[in-house]
Amino acid sequence: MRYLIVFAHPEPRSLNAALKDHAVRALIEHGHDVEVSDLYAMGFKAIADADDFPARDAETRLVYHRASGEAYASGVQSPDIAAEQAKLLRADVVVLQFPLWWFSMPAILKGWLDRVFAHGFAIGVPKPGTRQWLRYGEGTLSGRRAMLAVTTGGREAQFSDRGINGTMGDLLFPLNHGVFHYTGMAPLEPFVTFQTVRTTEDEFTAMADRYVARLLAAPSEKPIAYRTENGGDYDAQGVMRDDLLPGQGGIRLHHE
Amino acid sequence: MRYLIVFAHPEPRSLNAALKDHAVRALIEHGHDVEVSDLYAMGFKAIADADDFPARDAETRLVYHRASGEAYASGVQSPDIAAEQAKLLRADVVVLQFPLWWFSMPAILKGWLDRVFAHGFAIGVPKPGTRQWLRYGEGTLSGRRAMLAVTTGGREAQFSDRGINGTMGDLLFPLNHGVFHYTGMAPLEPFVTFQTVRTTEDEFTAMADRYVARLLAAPSEKPIAYRTENGGDYDAQGVMRDDLLPGQGGIRLHHE
Numbered sequence: 436m437r438y439l440i441v442f443a444h445p446e447p448r449s450l451n452a453a454l455k456d457h458a459v460r461a462l463i464e465h466g467h468d469v470e471v472s473d474l475y476a477m478g479f480k481a482i483a484d485a486d487d488f489p490a491r492d493a494e495t496r497l498v499y500h501r502a503s504g505e506a507y508a509s510g511v512q513s514p515d516i517a518a519e520q521a522k523l524l525r526a527d528v529v530v531l532q533f534p535l536w537w538f539s540m541p542a543i544l545k546g547w548l549d550r551v552f553a554h555g556f557a558i559g560v561p562k563p564g565t566r567q568w569l570r571y572g573e574g575t576l577s578g579r580r581a582m583l584a585v586t587t588g589g590r591e592a593q594f595s596d597r598g599i600n601g602t603m604g605d606l607l608f609p610l611n612h613g614v615f616h617y618t619g620m621a622p623l624e625p626f627v628t629f630q631t632v633r634t635t636e637d638e639f640t641a642m643a644d645r646y647v648a649r650l651l652a653a654p655s656e657k658p659i660a661y662r663t664e665n666g667g668d669y670d671a672q673g674v675m676r677d678d679l680l681p682g683q684g685g686i687r688l689h690h691e
Numbered sequence: 692m693r694y695l696i697v698f699a700h701p702e703p704r705s706l707n708a709a710l711k712d713h714a715v716r717a718l719i720e721h722g723h724d725v726e727v728s729d730l731y732a733m734g735f736k737a738i739a740d741a742d743d744f745p746a747r748d749a750e751t752r753l754v755y756h757r758a759s760g761e762a763y764a765s766g767v768q769s770p771d772i773a774a775e776q777a778k779l780l781r782a783d784v785v786v787l788q789f790p791l792w793w794f795s796m797p798a799i800l801k802g803w804l805d806r807v808f809a810h811g812f813a814i815g816v817p818k819p820g821t822r823q824w825l826r827y828g829e830g831t832l833s834g835r836r837a838m839l840a841v842t843t844g845g846r847e848a849q850f851s852d853r854g855i856n857g858t859m860g861d862l863l864f865p866l867n868h869g870v871f872h873y874t875g876m877a878p879l880e881p882f883v884t885f886q887t888v889r890t891t892e893d894e895f896t897a898m899a900d901r902y903v904a905r906l907l908a909a910p911s912e913k914p915i916a917y918r919t920e921n922g923g924d925y926d927a928q929g930v931m932r933d934d935l936l937p938g939q940g941g942i943r944l945h946h947e
Contacts, residue, residue: 445740446753481737481798484701497702498888500844536805538865539795542737546798571855588756593929596940599827599920600929605942606865608857609794632754664855673849673856684852685943686861 436654437468439526440584443533443544445475450631450639451534451586457643458650465651470522474543480515481546487513504554512553519551523576528653529620531610532584534631538606548614557618562665571612572663574619580653581620583607584627584646591629603627608686612661621658623649660691692910693724695782696840699789699800701731706887706895707790707842713899714906721907726778730799736771737802743769760810768809775807779832784909785876787866788840790887794862804870813874818921827868828919830875836909837876839863840883840902847885859883864942868917877914879905916947 440458444451455471462469472479480486485493488502490511506512512520523529533540540548552558557576560569569575585607587594594603604611607625615622626649628634628642649656662668662675669675680688696714700707711727718725728735736742741749744758746767762768768776779785789796796804808814813832816825825831841863843850850859860867863881871878882905884890884898905912918924918931925931936944 445738445755448752449754475738475740481802482701482731483792483797484731496704498705499701536739537801537808538869539801541739542798542802542805545793545795545801546737549792549798552793590929595930597931597944598929599925599931599945601864601868601942601945602940605861606869609862609865612857613794613862669855673846673854674851675853675855684858685941686857687941688853689855689857 436527437470437525438462438528438530438650438653439470439472439522440530440532441472441474441544441547443474443531443541443547447476449534450634451532453639454584454586454628454643454646455532458646461647462650470526472519472522472547474547477515479543479547480550481543483546483549487516487550489513500554500559504559507553507555513550516550516553519547520553520556523551523579526579528650529576529579529581529615530584530650530653531581533586535585535587535589538600540610552614552618567665569619570617570664572616572619572661572666574617577619579620580623580656580658581615582623582649582653583610583625585625586628586631588632589629594627594629605686611659612686612689616659616661622661623653623656623658626650661689662691692783693726693781694718694784694786694906694909695726695728695778696786696788697728697730697800697803699730699787699797699803703732705790706890707788709895710840710842710884710899710902711788714902717903718906726782728775728778728803730803735799735803736806737799739802739805743772743806745769756810756815760815763809763811769806772806772809775803776809776812779807779835782835784906785832785835785837785871786840786906786909787837789842791841791843791845794856796866808870808874823921825875826873826920828872828875828917828922830873833875835876836879836912836914837871838879838905838909839866839881841881842884842887844888845885850883850885861942867915868942868945872915872917878917879909879912879914882906917945918947 442455459469485497488506533544562569593600596602611622698711715725741753744762789800818825849856852858867878
């Protein structure tokens with residue numbers, strides 16, 4: 436299998452980086468191909484702006500998603516964007532690995548998402564012969580599996596079903612559902628480590644082994660069972676059918 | 692009152708920017724003070740990295756939150772970070788205004804959050820005389836009101852309680868609860884506009900008036916009633932007491 440790990444941590448000597456290094460070594464030892472986009476090391480441009488479209492008339496008003504779609508369709512994207520898309524297309528398993536900052540990804544990784552997941556590529560992909568979009572279960576990235584790998588200094592109990600932070604699953608819903616499932620990838624349960632600042636060497640070894648086991652299982656693990664948009668559970672407006680779980684609402688509705 | 696609008700859109704001729712310009716004019720006409728952090732116009736540094744700590748020994752391993760706390764405590768923060776903190780401290784009402792990209796904020800605004808909400812300032816603030824933290828209802832930014840102002844090209848129905856995207860409230864929970872409430876600010880219901888790419892001039896006027904009305908009401912509006920961490924609803928581990936809403940879980944538990 437071919438793995439893509441998109442890695443966003445500023446310190447190569449961090450626990451997060453050590454996890455990544457360990458994972459890369461182990462995957463290669465198991466005969467897999469691994470690509471790593473180490474966004475900090477690459478100096479990846481985080482800010483989506485007019486400079487992303489060198490071929491565009493700079494005098495016209497920038498509508499980012501439209502410019503993104505035009506650049507994608509005409510093959511004149513910024514080379515760093517096109518390179519990341521090619522990595523995604525080559526991958527069987529996509530991993531976004533990052534420390535949880537303010538309950539989400541660091542800005543450099545959000546910028547990777549804002550820029551690389553272009554219109555026509557990851558969003559705004561028409562479904563041939565219909566007036567529907569390929570999204571939420573279908574898309575350019577269909578056939579891939581995707582996993583968030585997250586470290587946090589927080590305590591596990593505070594991310595539990597009654598924990599004060601909200602559950603990790605609910606907090607990561609915008610990424611698992613709104614990014615992975617949206618673009619056709621099959622989202623796997625996230626790999627999460629808690630209280631990372633207090634990790635002993637033995638704990639690190641156990642943690643790294645657990646990470647490798649999850650990565651090796653990724654091709655065969657059962658994905659999070661989100662409902663597909665065009666699978667009959669939603670009406671033409673993208674709202675869940677009245678007769679399915681009547682009277683219920685909220686994000687957990689979208690799990691089968 | 693003094694308003695701070697943190698604005699993150701790459702195009703000054705956009706609908707989002709026009710809303711911001713309209714709001715600033717109206718607030719001033721009503722006798723309020725307004726500061727705007729126009730992150731794109733400022734070229735705000737989005738990426739949290741070692742360059743944020745010029746006084747730090749560059750050879751030592753970077754633990755970002757620790758370096759952030761040390762720089763804050765010793766008054767040697769990067770000037771752009773200190774300037775934004777000063778704006779937050781001067782404000783009565785804090786507004787984060789942005790287009791919704793991948794169900795969250797653009798990277799430049801996430802970077803503002805990652806860098807400006809420093810350790811010791813917005814997180815890791817000890818509660819004097821206790822072993823608790825000032826967070827979730829108490830903090831350096833207590834006494835301020837905070838509002839997300841979001842534009843999206845998506846349809847309202849798809850963000851409704853049974854809409855396929857998940858509800859806007861659930862998607863924005865990590866910001867309203869995990870950022871505003873966490874740091875002591877009183878979160879107001881977000882101002883949201885849908886299907887912005889199809890907006891007519893009349894619709895824009897109505898939208899801008901609705902935005903101004905929300906901003907003018909911000910000091911008196913009833914905030915989102917999240918439970919406070921030290922208010923008795925959570926145990927010492929930060930988990931909701933067993934006898935409160937027994938058997939229930941998920942992020943909506945944290946609303947009173």
